[in-house]
Amino acid sequence: MNNPLVENYFRMDKLPHIWCPGCGHGIIMSAIARAIEKSGLDKDKVCIVSGIGCSSRAPGYMDFNTLHTTHGRALAFATGVKLANPELEVIVIAGDGDLSAIGGNHLIHAARRNINLTTICFNNNIYGMTGGQYSPTTATGDKGTTAPYGNIDRPFDITQLAAGAGATYAAKATVYHVNQLQKYIEAAIDHKGFSMVEAVSVCPTYYGRKNKKGSAVDMMNWLKDSFVDMKIAEKMPEKAVGKFIMGEYVNKVEPEYTELYDQVIERLKR
Amino acid sequence: MSKVIKFLQGNEACVEGALMAGMRFYSGYPITPSTEIAELSSEKLPKVGGKFIQMEDEIAGIAAAIGASLTGKKAMTATSGPGFSLKQENIGYATIAEIPLVVVNVQRGGPSTGLPTSPGQGDVMQAKWGTHGDHPVICLTPDSVKETFDLTIRAFNLAEKYRTPVILLTDEITGHMREKIEIPDVSELEIYNRIVPEAGDDYKAYHVDDGDIVPKMAPFGGGFRYHVTGLMHDETGFPSNSTQNADVLIKRLMGKIEDNKEDIITYEAYETEDAEYLILSYGGTARTAKAAVKKLRAEGIKVGLFRLITVWPFPEEQVRALSEQVKDILVAELNFGQIKLEVERVVKGNANVRLCGKANGEILTPEELIKAFKEVL
Amino acid sequence: MSDQLELRLSGSGGQGLITAGIILAEAAIRDQKNAIQTQSYGPEARGGASKAEVIISNEAIDFPKVTIPNMTFALTQVAANKYISDVSKDGTVIVDDSIELPEGIVAKHIYKLPIIEAARNDVGKEIVANIIALGVIVELTKIVTKESLEAAIMARIPKGTETLNQMALQKGYELANQSK
Numbered sequence: 001m002n003n004p005l006v007e008n009y010f011r012m013d014k015l016p017h018i019w020c021p022g023c024g025h026g027i028i029m030s031a032i033a034r035a036i037e038k039s040g041l042d043k044d045k046v047c048i049v050s051g052i053g054c055s056s057r058a059p060g061y062m063d064f065n066t067l068h069t070t071h072g073r074a075l076a077f078a079t080g081v082k083l084a085n086p087e088l089e090v091i092v093i094a095g096d097g098d099l100s101a102i103g104g105n106h107l108i109h110a111a112r113r114n115i116n117l118t119t120i121c122f123n124n125n126i127y128g129m130t131g132g133q134y135s136p137t138t139a140t141g142d143k144g145t146t147a148p149y150g151n152i153d154r155p156f157d158i159t160q161l162a163a164g165a166g167a168t169y170a171a172k173a174t175v176y177h178v179n180q181l182q183k184y185i186e187a188a189i190d191h192k193g194f195s196m197v198e199a200v201s202v203c204p205t206y207y208g209r210k211n212k213k214g215s216a217v218d219m220m221n222w223l224k225d226s227f228v229d230m231k232i233a234e235k236m237p238e239k240a241v242g243k244f245i246m247g248e249y250v251n252k253v254e255p256e257y258t259e260l261y262d263q264v265i266e267r268l269k270r
Numbered sequence: 271m272s273k274v275i276k277f278l279q280g281n282e283a284c285v286e287g288a289l290m291a292g293m294r295f296y297s298g299y300p301i302t303p304s305t306e307i308a309e310l311s312s313e314k315l316p317k318v319g320g321k322f323i324q325m326e327d328e329i330a331g332i333a334a335a336i337g338a339s340l341t342g343k344k345a346m347t348a349t350s351g352p353g354f355s356l357k358q359e360n361i362g363y364a365t366i367a368e369i370p371l372v373v374v375n376v377q378r379g380g381p382s383t384g385l386p387t388s389p390g391q392g393d394v395m396q397a398k399w400g401t402h403g404d405h406p407v408i409c410l411t412p413d414s415v416k417e418t419f420d421l422t423i424r425a426f427n428l429a430e431k432y433r434t435p436v437i438l439l440t441d442e443i444t445g446h447m448r449e450k451i452e453i454p455d456v457s458e459l460e461i462y463n464r465i466v467p468e469a470g471d472d473y474k475a476y477h478v479d480d481g482d483i484v485p486k487m488a489p490f491g492g493g494f495r496y497h498v499t500g501l502m503h504d505e506t507g508f509p510s511n512s513t514q515n516a517d518v519l520i521k522r523l524m525g526k527i528e529d530n531k532e533d534i535i536t537y538e539a540y541e542t543e544d545a546e547y548l549i550l551s552y553g554g555t556a557r558t559a560k561a562a563v564k565k566l567r568a569e570g571i572k573v574g575l576f577r578l579i580t581v582w583p584f585p586e587e588q589v590r591a592l593s594e595q596v597k598d599i600l601v602a603e604l605n606f607g608q609i610k611l612e613v614e615r616v617v618k619g620n621a622n623v624r625l626c627g628k629a630n631g632e633i634l635t636p637e638e639l640i641k642a643f644k645e646v647l
Numbered sequence: 648m649s650d651q652l653e654l655r656l657s658g659s660g661g662q663g664l665i666t667a668g669i670i671l672a673e674a675a676i677r678d679q680k681n682a683i684q685t686q687s688y689g690p691e692a693r694g695g696a697s698k699a700e701v702i703i704s705n706e707a708i709d710f711p712k713v714t715i716p717n718m719t720f721a722l723t724q725v726a727a728n729k730y731i732s733d734v735s736k737d738g739t740v741i742v743d744d745s746i747e748l749p750e751g752i753v754a755k756h757i758y759k760l761p762i763i764e765a766a767r768n769d770v771g772k773e774i775v776a777n778i779i780a781l782g783v784i785v786e787l788t789k790i791v792t793k794e795s796l797e798a799a800i801m802a803r804i805p806k807g808t809e810t811l812n813q814m815a816l817q818k819g820y821e822l823a824n825q826s827k
Contacts, residue, residue: 080337
């Protein structure tokens with residue numbers, strides 16, 4: 001059972017994790033660890049910040065400077081960490097509710113500032129920790145414990161939301177397409193500026209059961225069949241009909257916030 | 271080193287004090303009547319290599335300051351009424367996670383949007399109980415521009431020493447008033463910095479070493495990879511559902527303040543030695559009280575002033591001792607008796623306790639207070 | 648407390664009377680006295696009338712607000728209607744000569760001087776009306792020394808405007824002397 005990645009990047013004594021069997025979050029967490037390994041970051045200089053929810057427990061298992069904050073506020077805490085010490089590589093882990101409902105204001109403003117934070121959204125389309133209430137990414141018509149007659153809200157596309165707010169890197173992949181997901185997380189870590197990767201996850205326990213989506217395997221197969229790579233969709237639009245698009249939505253270079261602030265400090269020295 | 275004489279607003283003196291105490295990070299959101307604190311911080315911090323950021327809301331304002339404090343920087347946020355309400359959850363976070371932080375609340379008239387440009391003192395109980403759950407609180411309140419400077423430094427010192435958020439509760443009176451202030455040289459000041467662990471230690475982030483008051487605090491990025499959470503945690507810092515652990519932690523948090531009250535509590539006792547009557551007040555209102563006491567003394571009435579400088583923890587022993595000496599205690603405050611209740615609790619019927627209070631945005635005048643006082647004669 | 652002087656300067660927002668109040672207080676501090684300055688805030692200060700209050704004393708100043716002013720000053724009619732009438736009976740009222748004094752106002756000295764006109768026509772910039780006002784006030788009341796006033800003005804004004812402000816101050820002294 002010796003796995004160097006796990007031994008290197010995880011707190012062995014804190015495992016096993018609390019996530020349900022079939023939950024997609026472990027796949028994202030390991031993709032983050034592999035991406036950090038690939039990026040060659042110094043563990044002491046990595047800070048992982050989370051809010052509240054299922055995904056937000058991830059930092060507790062990961063052997064870095066880890067900060068488990070209040071619901072929705074991970075990006076605000078992370079902004080303080082990063083601005084106070086820009087040497088740190090700050091990665092934010094947040095669920096769909098955490099990031100786009102209670103923390104939505106922080107998401108759009110972190111993106112607008114283009115501060116060098118890497119945000120990984122664990123999107124399982126539901127509030128899992130509290131037992132299956134509908135979230136801002138629950139599809140219209142789907143059920144949750146607070147949408148017993150079907151959700152009448154329209155869902156957010158979190159990747160497009162971040163892109164629209166000014167994120168200079170925004171990508172989407174699923175826990176089924178894990179290699180692609182890892183590639184995007186690597187790119188997001190290497191990217192200078194605000195980056196967001198939406199990792200579409202699965203919650204068989206609540207979302208799956210409430211909406212009769214079958215087993216965890218069925219839900220993974222659904223991801224396989226429902227998402228099409230952006231490049232394929234561009235070449236063969238007929239393949240994208242009725243599908244979700246994954247890929248790099250935005251990847252551009254713009255001035256980064258902490259560097260701009262440092263320039264102000266330098267200017268004042270003269 | 272020479273002293274510098276300036277003519278400053280209380281809000282400006284707060285920033286001067288913060289910088290001398292070592293503030294290197296400020297995050298906040300504009301709100302009247304505290305905004306000058308943000309404005310001056312934005313001007314001064316980058317000049318000393320510090321950072322200022324205007325966040326998207328009040329909640330983010332305190333959250334970013336907590337994040338910055340974790341990297342080893344001394345951090346502050348300032349707000350008023352409605353913003354203080356919004357910051358409460360994260361005040362609790364900084365309390366349980368033991369993160370040094372200064373939160374300034376320049377009180378205005380409330381509730382809600384209330385009277386944005388007028389003074390109030392209606393947040394004294396919120397300062398104690400605003401965040402949910404049982405928790406200790408350190409809260410200081412100045413009555414002048416100079417004391418705003420001094421107490422801002424003290425707030426940073428106490429935050430660092432006890433690893434806790436410290437609330438500096440000023441008001442629109444002292445915040446906006448300009449007064450003469452002598453700014454001392456930094457070498458004359460006592461500045462306290464958090465104790466950091468030595469490299470190579472077997473670091474347990476929430477273990478209190480023998481002889482220490484609080485756990486040593488490693489900066490994020492300093493080579494100690496540890497975990498910080500708002501959940502109940504054990505001495506390693508990791509979440510624990512154990513009621514036994516929770517009991518140890520909450521008692522330690524309460525105890526570190528309760529057991530050090532003598533170090534934390536300061537007050538001013540003015541003309542109390544032979545006093546038969548007492549006026550108790552704090553913040554900007556205490557100036558009215560002092561003027562009233564001077565006038566009453568000139569009439570030959572033996573009245574003294576007890577002025578809270580530390581509001582929380584409350585100077586119970588001192589007030590109780592005075593209650594055994596005087597016949598009557600008149601509490602002067604810009605609310606409907608928040609501290610009066612506390613005084614009543616503490617004096618246990620030793621003395622009559624009365625209130626001279628209002629919350630309409632006006633400050634109490636010495637004449638009003640004298641009139642209320644004389645009802646007892 | 649008997650030697651305490653309470654002053655109120657008022658006008659419309661942007662006329663620089665809050666700055667004038669701060670300068671007066673700073674001049675008092677240069678004279679080794681204590682001083683406190685407060686002002687109106689918010690909507691009150693933006694439209695309509697704004698005011699600055701200054702208390703000067705040889706002793707500690709406890710209560711920070713003006714109760715019965717020894718001197719009131721107004722540059723606009725709106726401010727005069729609101730802020731000058733509660734002057735002490737043995738006090739001084741100074742207003743711009745465009746102002747019609749509120750009925751029933753009682754004071755030992757009442758001066759109406761062409762401050763705004765002097766700023767506009769003699770100095771050439773209406774913005775220095777507040778400095779002319781300071782010259783008038785100090786020449787008429789001697790609440791601070793001229794040396795301290797000049798030093799306090801020079802410390803507050805933007806660089807490059809020294810000559811202009813010096814002219815305005817002299818104009819203020821002159822207006823006051825003409826009215827004596």
